[in-house]
Amino acid sequence: MITKPFMCVLLALCAFEASGQAPAPACVTIREGWLRLPPGAMPMAGGYARIRNDCGSDVVVIGAGSRAFGEVSLHETTLVQGVSRMREVDRLPIAAGASVELKPGGLHLMLMQPDVQLKEGVQLPIRLSLEDGRKVDGVLQVRRDAPARP
Secondary structure, three states: OOOHHHHHHHHHHHHHHHHHOOOOOOOEEEEEEEEEOOOOOOOEEEEEEEEEEOOOOOEEEEEEEOOOEEEEEEEEEEEEOOEEEEEEOOOEEEOOOOEEEEOOOOEEEEEEEEOOOOOOOOEEEEEEEEOOOOEEEEEEEEEOOOOOOO
16 A cells, blocks of 8 residues: 555655756757758758767767758768769767768768758758767758858
8 A cells, every 4th residue: 555655755756856867968969050052943952060979978870851851861972083972871970079070072961852942041950860869950051152161
C-alpha cells in the first residue's frame, strides 16, 4: 500500500529529477548559413554554412534535411587532374572545438527539389543528423551573392 507521505516524496523526487534533465544548450551549431539564389527555376541550389562543434568530444554528421526541399545531401567538390568533380559525402567528422566550413568549391549542401519559392532574403530551415542520434537545426538565408568575408 502506498501512503500519502511516500507518494509526496516520490513526486518530489520525480520533479527534482525532471528539473535536472533540462535540455543542455546545443554544443553543435550551424552559423552563417546561406544558399545562392539559383538562376531561373533550377531544381537545385548549393547551401553553405559554418558547422561548429563546441562539444567535449568529436561528432560526425551523417545526414541533412529540410522541410523546404525534397532532398538534401552533403557533397564535396574536388579538383582531380584538372577536372572539377563532385561526390556525395556520407560522414563528416568534426573534432571537438573545431569548425567545418561549407563553401562554394568545397564541402556544401546539395538542396534539391525546392518546395518553396526561393526569393532573396528568405530564411529556410536546415537540419543536420549526427551519428549519435542528435539533430542540429539552423537556417539558410537565400542570397544573390556570397556574403562578404571580413
